[in-house]
Amino acid sequence: AQSVTQLDSQVPVFEEAPVELRCNYSSSVSVYLFWYVQYPNQGLQLLLKYLSGSTLVESINGFEAEFNKSQTSFHLRKPSVHISDTAEYFCAVSDRYNTDKLIFGTGTRLQVFP
Amino acid sequence: DVKVTQSSRYLVKRTGEKVFLECVQDMDHENMFWYRQDPGLGLRLIYFSYDVKMKEKGDIPEGYSVSREKKERFSLILESASTNQTSMYLCASSFPPGQARNEQFFGPGTRLTVL
Numbered sequence: 001a002q003s004v005t006q007l008d009s010q011v012p013v014f015e016e017a018p019v020e021l022r023c024n025y026s027s028s029v030s031v032y033l034f035w036y037v038q039y040p041n042q043g044l045q046l047l048l049k050y051l052s053g054s055t056l057v058e059s060i061n062g063f064e065a066e067f068n069k070s071q072t073s074f075h076l077r078k079p080s081v082h083i084s085d086t087a088e089y090f091c092a093v094s095d096r097y098n099t100d101k102l103i104f105g106t107g108t109r110l111q112v113f114p
Numbered sequence: 115d116v117k118v119t120q121s122s123r124y125l126v127k128r129t130g131e132k133v134f135l136e137c138v139q140d141m142d143h144e145n146m147f148w149y150r151q152d153p154g155l156g157l158r159l160i161y162f163s164y165d166v167k168m169k170e171k172g173d174i175p176e177g178y179s180v181s182r183e184k185k186e187r188f189s190l191i192l193e194s195a196s197t198n199q200t201s202m203y204l205c206a207s208s209f210p211p212g213q214a215r216n217e218q219f220f221g222p223g224t225r226l227t228v229l
Contacts, residue, residue, distance in 0.1 A: 009154065034217070043118070043204055043220035044157075090156060100145055100164060100208075101172075102218055106156035 002027050004093050006105035014113050015083055021076040021108045023065075023091030033074040034092040034102065035065055044090060050074065061085075086112045117141075118221035120205055126227045133192040135224050137205030144210040146188035147218065148172075148180065151202040163188055164210070195228045202226075 005024045013019050025031065032051050036044040048059040055067040065076045074091060088109045092102040121136035139146065145164050149157040149172075159172030161180040169180050177199060181189040188207075192199055202225050206218040 006156075036220075041222075043222045044206075044218075045220070046217050049217065100210075101147075101159065101162065104149075104157040106154060 002031075002093055002095060002103045004091050004103055004105035006091055006108050008108050009106065010109045010111065012111045012113065013081055016080045018079050019077065019081050019085075019110065021089050021091075021110065023074045023076065023105060025072050025074065025091075025093045025103075027072065027093065027095065029095055032094045033065075033067060034094075035059075035063070035074070035076050036090045036092060036104075038088045038090065038107075040087070047076075047089070081110070081112050083112050083114060085110060118205055118207055118219050120203075120221040120224050122224050123222060124225050124227075126229065127192075127195050128229055129196060131192075131195050131228075133195050133226065133228075135190040135192075135203055135205075135226070137188045137190070137207075137221055138186055139188075139205075139207040139219070140186065141207065141219070142185065143207035143219075144185070145208040145218075146182065147206040147208075148178075148188065148190045149204045149206065150174070151204055151223070157204065160190065195226075197228050200226060200228045 003026045034049045035047040037047045038044045048057045050067045058064045063078045088107045090107045091105040118139045148160040158174050162170045163182045179191045204223045205221040208218045
C-alpha cells in the first residue's frame with residue numbers, strides 16, 4: 001500500500017530565510033504528487049502538483065517542489081519565506097492507475113517568525 | 115471557482131447523539147470524500163463516493179455511515195457519537211478518473227466536539 005512520510009512535524013524558521021519541507025513516498029508504480037496547504041481555521045488548498053513532464057513544479061507564491069523518482073521524494077522549497085506562509089503543509093500521492101484516492105502525509109507545521 | 119461547502123464550521127454534540135455532517139459541491143464532480151483530521155495523524159479517509167448512491171469504505175469507516183442521494187451532496191452520519199469522534203471533518207470533491215487531474219477540492223471543515 002502507498003504511504004507518505006513527512007519527517008518533520010514542525011519547522012520553525014525566521015522570515016526571509018529559506019525552507020525545505022521534506023516528503024518521501026513509498027511506491028514502485030508511477031504516481032501523481034501533490035502539496036496542499038492549510039491556513040489556520042481553513043480547509044486544504046492545492047499548492048502545486050506533479051503529474052508528468054518537468055520534474056520541477058512551481059506555485060504562484062514562490063514555492064517549488066522537485067520530483068525525484070530515484071529517491072522517491074517530492075520536497076517543497078522556498079528561498080525566502082514570509083510571515084503569511086505560516087500554515088500546515090501536507091504532501092499527498094495517488095497511484096496513476098488508481099487515481100480516485102489521495103494518500104496524505106501527517107503534515108508539517110511551518111511557523112515563520114519575524 | 116470550485117466551491118465545496120460544509121453545513122457547519124463548529125458543532126458540539128453529546129455522546130450517543132446522531133450527528134449529520136453535510137457537504138455540497140457545485141462543480142458536478144463525480145467523486146466526493148470524507149476525511150477526519152487529527153494532530154499528528156494527518157488526513158484519514160472515512161468514506162468515498164464515486165457516484166450517486168455509490169460508496170466505498172476508506173481507512174477508518176467504523177462508527178460512520180454516508181449518504182449520497184444527489185450528485186452534489188454527500189452526508190456523513192455518526193449513528194451514535196462518541197468522544198473519540200471529536201475531530202476536524204473535511205469534505206472534498208474531485209473529477210472522475212481519466213481526466214488526469216486528481217486534484218481534490220476541499221471544504222472549510224467542521225470541527226466536531228463530542229461531550
